[in-house]
Amino acid sequence: MCNAVWCFRMASPYFSQNMTVVTRRTEKAASCTTGAPLLSRRRDAGGISSVAVKVEEEEASVSQQTPSLSTPDGSQDRLQLATAQPKREADSLSLSSHGRRQRQVKVEYDEGVLPAKTKHWQPPDWKKQLGHIREMRSSRDAPVDNMGAEKCYDAEAPANVRRFQVLVSLMLSSQTKDQVTAAAMQKLRAHGCTAEKLLSTDDETLGKLIYPVGFWRNKVKFLKMTAAMLVKDYGGDIPDSVEALVRLPGVGPKMAHLAMDIAWDQVSGIGVDTHVHRISNRLGWLMKPTKNPEATRKALQEWLPRDLWSEINWLLVGFGQQVCLPTNPLCSLCLNQHSCPSAHQSSPAKRLKASVLASSFQTKAESGQETVVNEEMIKEEPQPVNPTTLRRKMKNKINH
Template sequence: MMTSPYFVQSSSVVTRSGHQNGAGRTATASLRSRLPDRRRSGAPVCSVEVKVEEQEATISEQRTSSAPSSAGLPELLPQGTEHLKTETNATPLSPHSRRRRQLKVEYDEDGGVSPVKTERWDPPDWKKQLGYIREMRSSRDAPVDNMGAEKCYDTEAPAQVRRFQVLVSLMLSSQTKDQVTAAAMQKLRAHGCTVENILTTDDETLGKIIYPVGFWRTKVKYLKLTAAMLQNEFGGDIPDSVEGLVRLPGVGPKMAHLAMDIAWDQVSGIGVDTHVHRISNRLGWLKKPTKNPEETRKALEEWLPRELWSEINWLLVGFGQQVCLPINPLCSVCLNQHSCPSAHKSSPTKRPKAGSPRSPGAASPLKIKTEPKQESVVQDERKKEEPQHTLVSPATQRRRLKSKV
C-alpha cells in the first residue's frame, strides 16, 4: 500500500494492484490538483513520493485514453456519473507491462531501505586483556605517569602558554626517554617556554637548554619555525584541529592527537607511538600486522570504542615501559601470558656485531656459501693460503739429502 499523504486524502485512489477505489474525481485530476497546492505551500516533499505519484498519474491517463467509448455517450449519461463508465471499461495493465513502466527511484536518507550491515571485527579476549593491563597499571608508577606530556607544563601559566608547552614537550619527546624530556622541559620552563622567548633565543643557547634530547639540533630548528608560524598565523596559540597541528614543522599525527587530547581536551584520534604499535601487534589487536604506528592507529580506530581512545595511549605506553619491553619482555609476570599470542616468543634475538664469528655474514671454516661467479676466486685464495703438499719420490728425496750434506 502507498503511504503518501496524497493517496490517503484522495477520493479516487490508484493502487499498486491496478484497481481504483473511491468515488469523486479521477486519480489524474486528484493528483494534478493536489501536487501544485502542496508545492506552492512550501511543504517538504520526498523525492520518492513525487516520482511515484507522477508515475501513477501517467498510468491513469493512459488507461483513460485507451478505454473504448461510443459516440454520444456523454449526452446519455446523467451529470456527475462520467467516471463510472470510465471505471467500468478501464482495462487493467498486465503485470509485465506495469513492470516495464516502473521508474528508477532515488531514495532519500532513509527511503525505507535498510543499510547494508557490515560484520564488526573484534580481537579475541581483548576486553579481558585490557582489564589485566589496567590491573598491572593500577599503581601508575611508570615514567609516562610522572614525566609525560601531561606533567611537563606549568599549571599556573596562562592557558595559551600551557597549550604551547604541551606541544613543545611532545616535540621534544620524539625518540627520547621521558626522563630526558622532563629534564629538558624543566630547564626550558626556567628559561621561559613561550612563543616570544623561543623566537628571541639564539639557536646555540636553545640547543644547550634542550640537550641531550634525541636529534636536538633538528628540534631547535623545528621549535624556531613552529614558534614563528604560531605567532604569524595563529595569534601565538596552537591550532585547535589536527589539520592545523600537522602543518607545524616536526609535528606528526601522534603528536597532533595527543595535543588535541591534553591541550584542548578533545579526543580526535588515538596517539600511537612505538609502544602502542608494538604491543598492539603482540596482543593480536589488529586484523593483520602493521608496519608503522600510523597504520596501527587506523587499524585500532576501526574497532576500538571511542571512549577508550584517550586512555589507551598512556595505558599501553606505561605497560610497554614496565612489562612488555621492546627487548626481553617480562612475559613471566604478565597477566596476559596465557592469552597473548606472542607470549614467551616475541623477544627478538640479539644480533652479533658485524664481522664477529657468530654474525650471519661470517664465513664458516667448514662451508662457505658463494655465488657461482665467485667460486673460482675463493678457490684461488684458498690455494694461496693453504700450504702445498706434493708427493715426492724416494729417489728425489735421497738426491735432496745428498745435496744438503
C-alpha cells in the same frame, strides 16, 4: 460419361479396400482448410467406406484444433508447425528464466547492503586483556605517568602558554625517554617557555637547553620555525585542529592527536607511538599486522570504542615501559601471558616463578607502598635482561 466413370470407380471393391491408404496420403499433402469440403464431396458420392469416413473425421477434428502454417501454394507444412511450437515454448522459458535471474540479482544486492549483514570485527578477549593491563598499570608509576606531556607544562601559566608547552614537550619526546624530556622542559620553563621567548633565543642557547634529547639539532630548528608560525598566525597559541597542527614543522599525527587531547581536551584520534604500535601487534588487536604507527592508529580506530581512545595511549605506553619491552619482554610478569598470541616468543629463556608474578602487582600492607617493577629492574631501552639478577632484585624488593 465422366460421371458414370467416377461412380463406377467409387463403387469398385478394389477402390473401397484402398480408400484408407488413399485418404491418409491425401491428408498429409492437403491443407486443413480444404479437408472439410473434400470430406463433404466424398460423402455426397455415397461410395465411401465407413472406415475412411471415420479416419477423415478424426483428422479433420485434429486439424481444426491445431493452427496451420501455409505455404504460398496452399499446402500445409506440418514440420514447420512442429518446430515452431517448441521454439515459442523455449523463447518463453528463456524470457522467464532471464526475468528470474534479474530478480535474483536484485534480491542479492538488496540483502548485501542491509546493515544486519555487516560484521564488526573485534579481536578476541580484548576486553579481558585490557582489564589485565589496567590492573598491571593501577599503580601508575611508569615514567609516562610522572614525566609525560601531561606533567611537563606549567599549571599556573596562562592557558595559551600551557597549550604551547604541551606541544613543545610532545615535540621533544620523539625518540627520547620521558626522563630526558622532563629534564629539558624544566630548563626551558626556567628560561621562559613561550613562543615569543623561544623565537628570540639563539640556536646555540636553545640547543644547550634541550640537550640531550634525541635529534636535538633538528628539534632546535623545528622549535624556532614552529614558534615563528604560531606567533604570526595564532598569537603565540597553538591550533585547535589536527589538520593545522600537522602543518607545523616537526609535528606528526601522534603529537597532533595527543595535543588535541591534553591541550584542548578534545579526542580526535588515538595517539600511537612505538609502544602502542608494538603492543597492539603483539596482542593481536589488529585485523592485519601493521608496519608503522600511523597504520596502527587507523586500524585501532576502526574497532576500538571511542571512549577508550584517550585512555589507551598512557595505558599501553606505561605497560610497554615496564613489562612489554621492545626486546626481551617480561612475559612471565604479564597477566596476559595465557591469552597473548606473542607470549614467550622473544622473552628470556628462564621464566620467573609464579609467586613473583603474583606479588609484583600487589600493594604491600606493612609499608603502605605499592610493590611493582621499578625503573631499576626494567629499563626502557632494549637491553638484555638477566633473569637471575632480576629475580634476586624482585625478591629483595618484596622482603623489604
